Amino acid sequence: MAELSRLYKAYELFDKANGQDPNKEVFQGNLYPKEVLYAHRMTQKLLEFEPGASEALRLAARCQHICRWEIPRETYSMDRVGYLKWRQDLKKFHADKASSILKAVGYDQATIEKVVFLLEKKQLKKNEDTQTLEDVICLVFLEYYFEPFVVKHSEEKLIDILQKTWRKMSGKGHEAALKIGFSESSLKLVQKALNS
Structure with missing residues (x-):
């Protein structure tokens, strides 16, 4: 049970961080910060697609785009090179943000490293x-x-x-x-x- 409550605490802090998103999206008549809505969709889809997903995978799905608006695409050259650099920088940024939250809620280094591995899309x-x-x-x-x-x-x-x-x-x-x-x-x- 302690593990489950820690998972939900991490979700709560991911959502709190994403709640700062200035970009909004309307869904079913409600207004959401864009990245909160995306994170909830990721969790819901993961549970439909792979109900037995590991804890690290559940965490990675929830924080996949954490605070993405802080690194806008427009700040990179609008070509393939710029796009790829943006994507690489985002992976590291998301991994760093997620790691600090996971440490704060008491996850061990091995779990944090698994989440980072997934966020960096290693061994696809x-x-x-x-x-x-x-x-x-x-x-x-x-x-x-x-x-x-x-x-x-x-x-x-x-x-x-x-x-x-x-x-x-x-x-x-x-x-x-x-x-x-x-x-x-x-x-x-x-x-x-x-x-x-």
Whole structure:
């Protein structure tokens, strides 16, 4: 029971940090700080996708984007090099933020190192927990964030995004993705991306 209460204490502190997000999102008539809503979606999706997820994986899913707004994409060059540098810097930033919270609630170094390993996406396709986290990230993106992309990008760009997302996922992730209730237009794009 002590372990469970520590997990929920960590969730509470992650949510408190993310609660400072100045960016807001409306969902089902309620206004949320964007990263709080994202973190809750990650936890919910992980529990649906992998109910027996390890404690480290549950922690990593909850703090995947912790305080992301503090490092805006616009502060890097708007090309592939800038994007990759931003992503690398974010991984370290999220890992550092999460580590300090996990230490504060009494997690041991071994657990903290496991969470950092997952946040840094190490051994993708080789490590089961890293792959599960990536699958959940992709599923949350496809279910909640892909539709807004559709109105902003060309079909060519959307198909490229879908194909890149698909490549990161496992077979189990693909099965779950195909059960998402996409709009008719998005489903057509998904099918086109998979058949290209």
